[in-house]
Amino acid sequence: MQAVILAAGEGTRMRPLTESTPKPMLPVADRPLVAHTVDAAVDAGVTDLVLVVGYEAEEVRGYFGDEYRGVPVDYAVQEEQLGTAHAVRSAREHLEGAFIVLNGDDLYDDESVAELVEAGERGPVVGTYRVDDPTSYGVFELEDDVVTGIVEKPADPPSDLVNVGAYVFPAEARDWLDVEMSERGEYEITDVLARVIDERSVGTVEVDRWLGCGRPWELLEANEWKIGELDRRIDGEVRGDAELRGDVVVEAGATVEHGVVIEGPVLVRAGAEIGPNAYVRGATLLGEDTHVGHGVEIKNSVVRAGSAVPHVSYVGDSVLGKDVNFGAGTQVANLRHDDATVSHTVKGERVSTGRRKFGVVAGDGVKTGINTSINPGVTLSTGAVSRPGESVTRDR
Structure with missing residues (x-):
């Protein structure tokens, strides 16, 4: 057939x-x-x-x-x-x-x-x-x-x-x-x-x-499904006291530095660098040649090839495109104060994601200034930037 x-x-x-x-x-x-x-x-x-x-x-x-x-x-x-x-x-x-x-x-x-x-x-x-x-x-x-x-x-x-x-x-x-x-x-x-x-x-x-x-939140769902099916495999370099719990895959050519904690299911692709002292958890995909730096927490997210979250930042329930760079102290909110489901813009209309937690969707080449905060459900279009200390509350 x-x-x-x-x-x-x-x-x-x-x-x-x-x-x-x-x-x-x-x-x-x-x-x-x-x-x-x-x-x-x-x-x-x-x-x-x-x-x-x-x-x-x-x-x-x-x-x-x-x-x-x-x-x-x-x-x-x-x-x-x-x-x-x-x-x-x-x-x-x-x-x-x-x-x-x-x-x-x-x-x-x-x-x-x-x-x-x-x-x-x-x-x-x-x-x-x-x-x-x-x-x-x-x-x-x-x-x-x-x-x-x-x-x-x-x-x-x-x-x-x-x-x-x-x-x-x-x-x-x-x-x-x-x-x-x-x-x-x-x-x-x-x-x-x-x-x-x-x-x-x-x-x-x-x-x-x-x-x-x-839609972008369904890409998260897809990764939750398929990353959850992976069996633990450590082919890359894991240094010092880094702790890998559960079904974690670290591909050959990836590096996990001292003090890192990874709670599976997590997939770390070839060329990725994590740490020191980072925390990665919850059906997260770190793409090829990504960089997650000191004191960063990434949870239940897709970070595409070449992107960097280098210093003391939080990214949760989010999708980052290729070659994104989040400045030090960038914080992504993924939960509304009223605990309602998060909405997101699809073809110009706000649509409920059906998810209680959903962060940012960042297109290729997005750059945030240091200490940027981003509201739940925000879209940053390809090449968008933020100023240092800025609070991004609407799509850009």
């Missing part, structure tokens, strides 16, 4: 993190987001990979190459992002038999992907996920465990099984991709699914774990 992985999107709801990085290539634990889905497909035994690329396509090509883990890789270019059916249609020339379609910016547990591939060898299937409130999703209609339809965001859901963007289509579906544009102005894969439902009996595989990763 072939696997079509949709990885063409920019991810505007992830801005500023995606201004120079396509959303599927944002870091989740020890690899890009999309690589987790590709690895699951390879482990499930797919024979070919077709990656649909678009925004910053060369970054995706550079990572996967022409062959990935022994499986040949083809690329289909989606010049404009005009919907999921349009994305799969751009891969049509590469398709020969039955094929599985997976979202490159979603996470699925590996066992469920394997079950989808196995079930798909017997006929068309869709991935489903059970939720308490399906009204914000595409919801499947079923009769005797066979899919009879799908309803988008229904007020009265026909089931609690929602669409997770995972489909196994028969070979004939290659010719059914020329659907009409929807009212949203996109070519929808669910319209292709409707044709498959008319022509064939479509089964279901209930996915054990799934996460749609579209």
Whole structure:
């Protein structure tokens, strides 16, 4: 079976993190987001990979190459992002038999992907996920465990099984991709699914774990999941009385100085330097060549490659882009005084993150002056700066 992985999107709801990085290539634990889905497909035994690329396509090509883990890789270019059916249609020339379609910016547990591939060898299937409130999703209609339809965001859901963007289509579906544009102005894969439902009996595989990763706090969730699956491994240099507790991974080429305490799950990538006397905890990713200095505490955060938090600072529940530099004494607040959930700006609108604790989202190249304080839920756009002693209470 072939696997079509949709990885063409920019991810505007992830801005500023995606201004120079396509959303599927944002870091989740020890690899890009999309690589987790590709690895699951390879482990499930797919024979070919077709990656649909678009925004910053060369970054995706550079990572996967022409062959990935022994499986040949083809690329289909989606010049404009005009919907999921349009994305799969751009891969049509590469398709020969039955094929599985997976979202490159979603996470699925590996066992469920394997079950989808196995079930798909017997006929068309869709991935489903059970939720308490399906009204914000595409919801499947079923009769005797066979899919009879799908309803988008229904007020009265026909089931609690929602669409997770995972489909196994028969070979004939290659010719059914020329659907009409929807009212949203996109070519929808669910319209292709409707044709498959008319022509064939479509089964279901209930996915054990799934996460749609579209907004910055969901990138934290994704890292909480995948860093939490890592086993302890210390390949880098750990000096003196540094204390590493639990499932901590220190890659070769990383350095942990005297007096540092790390409480897993934490991943320290190659070239990173921590300490002396720093405290790192709670599903934190410290990317390649990052620097965490004296007296710094970092908790449950993603710090991307080349960034530095050098002196006596606190960063909690935050995402820092590449080459960020926080001046000495920078303090990130991640908790509201009223204990309400923290809101964050997504495409110009304030949206609840659903999280009681959420700090700052800093784009690439952000620099803060010494003793800067930053309110919960603030976005610092690419290249933004603060003055020494400044309190940053709004997006910049």
